[in-house]
Amino acid sequence: MSDLYWLTDEQMARLQPYFPKSHGRERVDDRRVLSGIIFVNRNGLRWRDAPREYGPAKTLYNRWKRWSDKGIFIRMMEGFPRMLFPQRAMFRVFRA
Template sequence: MRDLYWLTDGQMERLRPFFPNSHGKPRVDDRRVLSGIIFVNRNGLRWRDAPREYGPHKTLYNRWKRWSAMGIFIRMMEGLAAGKAEPQTIMIDATYLKAHRTASSLRVKRGFRPPDRAHQRGHEYEVACGRRPERTSARLLHDSGPDQ
């Protein structure tokens, strides 16, 4: 996976007005870090799986987290979109997006317990194979008398 992504000089010049001012200690190379952030997001990698050429993965994550909270990336996108003379349609293919299994944000209500599907399926399998006799409730036995 050495097809690394690097921003060009022209791209960096277009993005430079959106960078926040550096206070105190100078930042590490913006091109390297921003290229690494784009590479990780584009390939759906974990931060720790970023190639070493982009620098420490912690630096990539910290810059992404800090600039996201400050709205830097949103300003970049809005600024770049406003700079275009002709309107364009931007589409995201759903096959490209990845979601973590906890991203569904389904909350379990208190007192609610979902049915144990694995146990139910196991019972159905055993009944179908003849390993366990099928259980019928007392109510069904009572309602299905000889006169009905």
């Protein structure tokens, strides 16, 4: 499938600080999982309909749930203005 969504190296490097450190056993790559989560949300799919290239559907859902509960996606969104405009620290992000 050539129309799959994959984060670039540069995008992942910018997002990496927001992810928790890996402890214990090796897990499915964060880049692969996050790309899958974005693909599912962009296309309005059910988790079980995600292409296998992103990993098991249960892994995608569990990681999305865990990261959501830990506030990782909110911290990413709050950090985007600082990543995009580092010289303009005066921007503020408000929750709706």
